[in-house]
Amino acid sequence: MRKLRRREAALVFVLAVAGIAATVTLLRKPEVAPALRARARNDAPPAPVPRIDLARLDQAPADDEAGRRDLFVFSGGREAEAPEPEPPRIVVPPPAAGATDAAADARPATPSVPPLNLRYIGSVESARGVKVAVLVTDKREVLTGQAGEVVANRYRIARIGLESVDLEDVGTGQSRRIPLRGGS
16 A cells, blocks of 8 residues: 555545535534434423332232143143043963963964075185175175175074075074075
8 A cells, every 4th residue: 555645645634624514514404414413302201111019919819710720631611530541451362272381381482583685696616615605685785605604694604505595593593595596
């Protein structure tokens, strides 16, 4: 930024004084610039401040129903009574034909196995004779493993054949045979 010369500085000063003079002149004339002037004072006295009657605090409250309703009970216009809950019913299945109660308690319950979501698409055998099974999940993930390894954190490969693979569910111990299927 360059420094102003004396002549330029004097000109800036004269313009500033002229601007201030014009503003003062406009503010003195009410018909020229009413928006620039401060608003005229209202000659009416301000509204009186309402008084708070503290003597009402000592009086007994009025007898009305406002605020006495229980918000957590729906009455539908009248007082509602809560119905008595029914006691739970216990259902005992009849014993199997020819089985005694002691025999039914001794047998372990066989859990149902969820549907198998794996497909066996083949196996690969190395030159050393190591077989690797190739399985595909329903999400199209490819899983591989040798006999004895666990795949999908759930199934242990028991045996790898030419046309099927035997899988054992690690959680239940149940075995399943999955036949060879072509990829699609």
